[in-house]
Amino acid sequence: MNALGLLRQRFASALHVWVDNPDASISDKSETAGPVLDEKTIQSLVELVLPSQDARFGDYQANCPMPLGKRLGRPPREVAEQLVGRLQIDDFCEPPTIAGPGFINVRLKDSWLIGQLQKAVTDDQRLGVHPVASPRTYVVDYSSPNVAKPMHVGHIRSTVIGDAICRVLKFLGHRAISDNHIGDWGTQFGMIIYGYKHFVDEAAFQEDTVAELSRLYQLVNGLVEYHDIRDQQLPALEQKITEQQQKVEQAEGALDPGATPAVTPPKEQKKAAKRMRQAKSQLAEYRQQLADLQKKLAHVEDHPQRAAMAAAHADIRASALAETAALHEGDATNVSLWKRFLPPCLAEIDETYQRLGVTFDHALGESFYHDQLAGVVASLTEKGLVRESDGAQCVFLQESQAPLIVQKQDGAYLYATTDLATIQYRMRTWSPDAILYVVDHRQSLHFRQLFTTARLWAYPDVELEHISFGTVLGEDGKPYKTRSGTAVGLSGLLNEAVSRAHAIVSANDDGRPEPMLSADQRRQVAQRIGIGAIKYADLAHNRTSDYVFSYDKMLAMTGNTAAYMQYSYARVRSIFSRGEVDIRALRTLAAPLGLDSPAERALAMTLLQFSEALERVASDYRPNHLTNYLFQLASRYSEFFEQCPVLKADSP
């Protein structure tokens, strides 16, 4: 149990006096003494015991006297005094003080702090962090790339955040099962199969299967897009522009520059002006979109070979879909192609995971659930949740106008169906208390619909969470894309980070009187710094907000970055080695510790709050609490070294 947990426990028993003995709170008006605290209230009051934000207020503070005073109808400071009177914490805390409107400030005893620290030092596996008393079972669903499409920048967050959450849960003693829900059965396979049948370059396929499949995917997808733009998007957009032009004209009509305030109130004029502005900017956006689409068309049409290809495959969209459908129906050729394509694609993805140091307990892709989908729809129908609409099987919910479609007009199933089958499988296999989906925020509606449906269907109690995160932006503040507008490939991203790290490492080493790193060592250090920088930058941002991707910032030696954390660690190790300190001996020795300077005590305090940081990560699934903690810890080390040159100290 960490200090915070211990304190909360003691506060809880002190607060219980009001439950067990309601009269205790009553000095004069025993008749009207209604307010007996229930367990839930006590729980919420106990949660108001928190680490202090400011060292002047001690180590921890209890903010509960204010709400409690309100509830009891008595001055908070009086309640605080009574609470302090009942609080038994003198075995590990200094006498608490009351401040301000009724804050109770608590300072841990140095002797207790030292004792805890010694325990942590000798516990090199868990650093003094106790496993949770009641472990839960979690399924964590993250990364989920589409096979056959190269992984891109969009996959980094899900992969890294999901992995971090899973590790933290496991370390805290929970049962956490990671499951990579790979997209290995969708429309993109139809495209690849179509591409293979019509455009494959056999030599290239033998040489580098994944690269050739990726080329085929992009080729077919490009052709599908071309026809889609030409036949659907462009006419629709032109229609929109015409309508928008009319809107602008109307808005202009409503805007009467000669209007007198008497006839048209200023407020109305302002509104009209605003509508006008908005209509115009919308029109400009549509025109921009039009230009983009025309550029894409020109890319094909101005290129005789591509144009010929597009003309020869006019029905490519339908044909590719037909290939997907054939695969799903068990067509022998397509299934055997799928079986050939899948392993090299998975190997490619695994390589990226290895570079990132990310692992999974399971990787049950969409194809795994294929034969369960009909059963899901049947079961939903049986429960009366499904209604047919326009030939599709739909679940209508309050969440939105649009239903959750579980079976298309043509009988095919969708990802909603697969997701439901996945929930069913996970519940049957692992009976989790919670299933976490680490997926970007654009899918929030889908998950709301999915979760509601799952609860109505069969699983009312499981905690289903969409752990959403924001978009990765370029330095221009727009979604991070290459200049040609396609998503930035993940492996190229990692390469770039490593090569920049290599340049920095080399420059620094060359700057020394005598360079100390071999070429091999430089490469190894660059790997660690480059990959670490990307992962850390991702984890350090509050996951719900978008964040700006910047190599310079993530590789900076100062601030809350991986490189700085690695520097700090190296510095500590370096001091150990200069002082010829044997770390293993130190761990078993349990040498006597002293907390003589404020910087030393602050460092000790922060070290012991590691478990609190982990608990915060787990409670709302935000790894940035952990990076914040690490940055704070690194700062405390640096302050400590500044003030206490340990190698020059008289006593060990």
Next chain:
RNA sequence: GCACCCGUAGCUCAAUUGGAUAGAGCAUCGGACUACGAAUCCGAAGGUUACAGGUUCGACUCCUGUCGGGUGUACCA
């Protein structure tokens, strides 16, 4: 149109979920290198938390409205 998310220092981001004087890094200014790792450290300056109301002991956080931005919205995943 409807729904969801966001708006914090010049820039990039925090803020323990309603707690005391809103914190870091970059950039700016001023200090510290015969260095326990200067690949750094210490300090200064920088804020009406988009705006206007409300709720209460107490609001960046909750509620209402306004302004600005993003995302999603019937058979892709």
